[in-house]
Amino acid sequence: MSLKEDVLKLKKEKNAIILAHYYVDGAVQDVADFVGDSYALAKKAKNTDADIIVFAGVKFMGESAKMLNPEKKVLMPDLNADCPMAHMASKAVIKKMKEEYEDLAVVCYINSTAELKTMADICVTSSNAVKIVRSLPNKNIFFIPDGNLGAYVKKQVPEKNIILNDGYCITHKRVTLKDVEKAREEHPNVPIIVHPECVNEVVEATDFAGSTSELIQYTVDNPNKEFVIGTELGVLHEMQLKSPDKTFYPLTDKLICMNMKKVSLEKVYDCLLNETNKVFVDEEVKAMAEKSLDRMLELAK
Secondary structure (H helix, E strand, O other), rough: HHHOOOHHHHHHHHOEEEEEOOOHHHHHOOOOOOEEEEHHHHHHHHOOOOEEEEEEEEEHHHHHHHHOOEEEEEEEEOOOOOOHHHHHHOHHHHHHHHHHHHOEEEEOOOOOOOOHHHHOOOEOOOHHHHHHHHHOOOOOOEEEEEHHHHHHHHHHHOEEEEEOOEEEEOOOHHOHHHHHHHHHHHHOOOOEEEEEOOOHHHOOOOOOEEOOHHHHHHHHOOOOOOEEEEOOOOHHHHHHHOOOOEEEEEEOOOOOOOOOOOOOHHHHHHHHOOOOOOOOOHHHHHHHHHHHHHHHHHHOO
């Protein structure tokens, strides 16, 4: 049998589910029960009846799945697949902000460590951040850890005082205005679509910004046959599957998350076969952090 067939057989034998982020290798996406962005995966992890969850993504995703499913075994193909942005907020700064602003909500992007989630009032993802921030009763919002997504939300929700953190996605930050200008020259009249984790001047210069799932849906719904894509290149796999008659050009070849690419089909098979790389979250941390996750899932309905 092929490795793909081995994984599918093993998954069935162990009553396991494989959840994969759009940014992992296409071969891993092809064996997954569900492929999605961080919000969709969080919902799926909450609702599964599988005994084992194999989370093909980065560390904070595995932590979130474990917090939402404490009784299940959560495995990660590579425990070293981490997200630098997930650590880019300071507990000391959060405490300082809470002291300075009376009517403050700490809004935490789901791309963050479990420890940071314990300091948050609510979690958000790129697909629901605007909706949730707008719905909060608080006037002041401290948005962590991603300053670029925070800036995007701030523009959409001007009625709130949104205070930005200085965190960023190391992959999306590589995109520059020059990349956009070059793409305009090489692909005139072709829509350029990007993730709001890109810097503000890039987002402003393009035709559409949205979460990974929103970018995919845009390419499905839009009658154009060509698109320039400004997000992690793993998403092109899903775009091509959904729109095989369309052509997709990377905005830049720099859009590769080396942490997501640590997840391979071989590692998926090994961790499922041996039930290794279990995800553990401290009970006290879990109890505090899952409140912000549960509140997100409730408000985002």
